[in-house]
Amino acid sequence: MRGLLLGSIVAALLLGSCAAPRAGIEATAIPASVADKARCASSDIAVDTDFAAGALQSCVIGEGGAIAITLAPEDEPPINCSPWYAFRVTPAAPVEVDISLSYTACGHRYWPKISHDGVVWTYLEPDQVVVAEVGESRMARLNLDSDGRPFFIAAQEIVVSSTYEAWLDSVEPHPDVKRSLLGKSAEGREIPMLNIGNTLAPARETVVLVGRQHPPEVTGALAMFPFVEALLADDELARAYRARFQTVVVPLLNPDGVERGYWRHATGGVDLNRDWGRFTQPETRLMGDLIAGIHADPARKFMLFLDFHSTQNDVVYTLSKDLETDPVGFTDAWLAEYQAMLPGYEVAERPGYSAGRGVAKNWIYEEYGVPTATFELGDETDRALVRRLGTAAARAMMKTLLETPAS
Numbered sequence: 001m002r003g004l005l006l007g008s009i010v011a012a013l014l015l016g017s018c019a020a021p022r023a024g025i026e027a028t029a030i031p032a033s034v035a036d037k038a039r040c041a042s043s044d045i046a047v048d049t050d051f052a053a054g055a056l057q058s059c060v061i062g063e064g065g066a067i068a069i070t071l072a073p074e075d076e077p078p079i080n081c082s083p084w085y086a087f088r089v090t091p092a093a094p095v096e097v098d099i100s101l102s103y104t105a106c107g108h109r110y111w112p113k114i115s116h117d118g119v120v121w122t123y124l125e126p127d128q129v130v131v132a133e134v135g136e137s138r139m140a141r142l143n144l145d146s147d148g149r150p151f152f153i154a155a156q157e158i159v160v161s162s163t164y165e166a167w168l169d170s171v172e173p174h175p176d177v178k179r180s181l182l183g184k185s186a187e188g189r190e191i192p193m194l195n196i197g198n199t200l201a202p203a204r205e206t207v208v209l210v211g212r213q214h215p216p217e218v219t220g221a222l223a224m225f226p227f228v229e230a231l232l233a234d235d236e237l238a239r240a241y242r243a244r245f246q247t248v249v250v251p252l253l254n255p256d257g258v259e260r261g262y263w264r265h266a267t268g269g270v271d272l273n274r275d276w277g278r279f280t281q282p283e284t285r286l287m288g289d290l291i292a293g294i295h296a297d298p299a300r301k302f303m304l305f306l307d308f309h310s311t312q313n314d315v316v317y318t319l320s321k322d323l324e325t326d327p328v329g330f331t332d333a334w335l336a337e338y339q340a341m342l343p344g345y346e347v348a349e350r351p352g353y354s355a356g357r358g359v360a361k362n363w364i365y366e367e368y369g370v371p372t373a374t375f376e377l378g379d380e381t382d383r384a385l386v387r388r389l390g391t392a393a394a395r396a397m398m399k400t401l402l403e404t405p406a407s
């Protein structure tokens with residue numbers, strides 16, 4: 001069984017109290033917009049989602065104790081099928097647990113992970129999961145022996161505001177880190193920000209990193225943590241980088257969607273990564289203003305924008321090769337360096353460009369002419385490899401930027 005420990009994050013997540021099993025069989029079906037309140041219970045077992053990122057639409061405990069869970073997107077239609085689920089099971093005693101996951105849209109995608117503490121996650125074993133096509137939809141059936149302790153099942157490791165807070169606490173003592181807030185989300189949650197750079201001699205050239213526009217895209221976050229840690233390393237490359245470049249890091253742009261276990265959107269019902277340029281949502285507006293401020297500041301030069309996401313496979317979405325960027329040729333040099341650092345691994349790049357769709361990568365290039373990329377990690381990429389990729393991408397970026405003529 002593979003252990004999925006969240007790097008250096010050691011603080012326990014605030015996942016709320018355990019639900020006590022209640023007498024009788026009951027079912028609760030509630031609107032998806034408040035899906036974080038869903039629960040069901042019998043005298044033997046209870047299911048709840050009363051914790052950050054907890055989400056299901058409805059659950060029913062049948063005769064014999066089988067748990068039938070239905071998952072639904074936060075609104076219709078989901079423009080991208082990232083069918084998130086996260087729930088807690090509290091058995092009254094050791095018992096064999098049988099859970100079915102059905103979907104009102106998209107069908108099953110993420111291999112189920114299990115945790116007893118919300119920090120250390122493991123994959124369910126292949127013999128514990130059956131994925132089957134039922135009619136037009138793909139559903140999953142989980143079967144496991146519980147030792148009687150409560151446990152969490154989720155589409156991916158639960159990486160929520162408290163996880164980011166613990167991580168920010170771990171990097172904040174670094175002398176080249178300044179922690180602040182970008183602002184607040186539509187529901188008033190904090191959107192944290194880090195400025196990285198040698199504070200004794202403020203650097204002019206500025207790199208912007210953003211993460212978690214899309215709530216279920218946890219592997220992007222798991223790569224972003226080591227990426228940023230590599231920028232803070234106590235070695236020659238990272239020191240030289242911090243002396244010359246500023247890095248602005250916004251690791252959690254959509255805390256509301258993450259908290260609510262949304263499949264795609266923020267609470268305004270909009271995909272944040274289709275809102276750049278339009279800026280109808282407070283979260284994207286904050287990012288737009290941040291970058292406009294960097295661009296307008298004569299003491300700074302906006303150099304590069306990277307956006308961390310997840311999809312089925314590891315891939316770097318870059319700009320079309322015919323587009324000229326400033327600095328010239330950064331992306332090809334960066335990815336060549338990245339590939340050179342990863343013997344036995346094949347870097348996948350997909351260049352493309354379409355203006356007017358509100359995608360950060362394209363809009364920022366269109367507006368500022370800097371190199372941009374969407375750095376995507378696979379849903380089920382081995383977590384040790386995810387860390388390696390995050391570190392290598394950062395080191396390749398630092399090396400490549402240091403080779404560009406100072407501007």
Ligand SMILES: [Zn+2]
Pocket residue numbers: 214217273309310
């Ligand atoms: Zn995404």
